[in-house]
Amino acid sequence: NAGVTQTPKFQVLKTGQSMTLQCAQDMNHEYMSWYRQDPGMGLRLIHYSVGAGITDQGEVPNGYNVSRSTTEDFPLRLLSAAPSQTSVYFCASSWVQGAYEQYFGPGTRLTVT
Amino acid sequence: KQEVTQIPAALSVPEGENLVLNCSFTDSAIYNLQWFRQDPGKGLTSLLLIQSSQREQTSGRLNASLDKSSGRSTLYIAASQPGDSATYLCAVGVGDYGGSQGNLIFGKGTKLSVKP
Numbered sequence: 001n002a003g004v005t006q007t008p009k010f011q012v013l014k015t016g017q018s019m020t021l022q023c024a025q026d027m028n029h030e031y032m033s034w035y036r037q038d039p040g041m042g043l044r045l046i047h048y049s050v051g052a053g054i055t056d057q058g059e060v061p062n063g064y065n066v067s068r069s070t071t072e073d074f075p076l077r078l079l080s081a082a083p084s085q086t087s088v089y090f091c092a093s094s095w096v097q098g099a100y101e102q103y104f105g106p107g108t109r110l111t112v113t
Numbered sequence: 114k115q116e117v118t119q120i121p122a123a124l125s126v127p128e129g130e131n132l133v134l135n136c137s138f139t140d141s142a143i144y145n146l147q148w149f150r151q152d153p154g155k156g157l158t159s160l161l162l163i164q165s166s167q168r169e170q171t172s173g174r175l176n177a178s179l180d181k182s183s184g185r186s187t188l189y190i191a192a193s194q195p196g197d198s199a200t201y202l203c204a205v206g207v208g209d210y211g212g213s214q215g216n217l218i219f220g221k222g223t224k225l226s227v228k229p
Contacts (some may be wrong), residue, residue, distance in 0.1 A: 004156075033216070042117075043157075043202070043219040058216065090156060098144050098206060098215020099164070104157040 001026050004105035006091050012111045013081040021076040021108050023091030031097040032074040036060065036087040037107075043090065049074055050097050081112045115140045117205050119220035126193055127228050134188040134223045136203030141181045144206035144215045148177050148188050151200045151222070160188070160201075165208070193227045200224045 007022045025032065033048035045058030049068040063085060065077040074093075078085060091105040116139045126132050136146070145164045149157040161170045161177040163186070169178040176189040190197060204217040 031215075035217075035219075040221070042221040043204075043217075045216055045218075048216060056213075092157075101147055101159045101162040102217065103159065104149075106156040 004091055004093055004103050006105040006108050010109050014113055017081050019078050021089055023074045024072050025093040029093035029095055032093045034076045035090045038087050083112050086112045115218050117218050117220040119203055119223050123224040125226040130193050132190050132193055134201050136186040136220055138184045138205045141184050142208035144208045146179055146186050147204045149202040195227045195229050198227050
């Protein structure tokens with residue numbers, strides 16, 4: 001199993017550009033989530049999904065969109081990048097929401113200039 | 114609102130020492146608690162998961178305890194090694210039995226350095 005994979009590893013955007021961060025898992029996990037990690041702030045939940053076709057907002061959803069058309073994939077879209085979205089983004093998954101340990105991807109380091 | 118605090122923010126110990134990392138949370142109605150390790154520039158690796166009904170979990174040289182009533186968890190590392198140097202993160206699973214059940218709220222971590 002590859003586990004949780006994320007692409008790209010690094011990305012530089014200009015303010016106003018849009019892009020999609022990819023996340024995929026091959027463990028047949030129902031629950032997937034996106035976090036951002038900022039210095040001094042810890043990890044914060046952006047969006048999560050409890051299964052294909054179902055998504056919900058986390059603590060910091062503004063400026064981000066998600067969809068879940070398959071069990072395996074959970075892309076995160078930045079609609080119009082802002083410097084405040086400069087961060088490291090992590091995708092995570094687990095069997096179902098709540099009861100099981102969560103597995104994290106290697107992260108995407110995004111810089112918005 | 115649930116808040117998770119980890120103290121100290123950084124810790125430096127000599128190799129071989131036993132050590133304890135602390136995590137506290139403000140709302141005792143949690144679903145579970147998970148300890149992670151993060152190496153510089155890397156993702157998070159799950160170390161131990163404690164369900165809300167459990168008091169402790171052990172894996173190798175690691176032992177994590179949970180006291181829900183006092184809002185505390187500790188991660189005990191026995192016979193520390195330089196390879197244990199990393200940032201250790203505590204995350205609480207939200208206990209709200211609505212849609213957000215189990216979503217994680219993280220502390221800011223303890224950066225551990227084990228000197229040879």
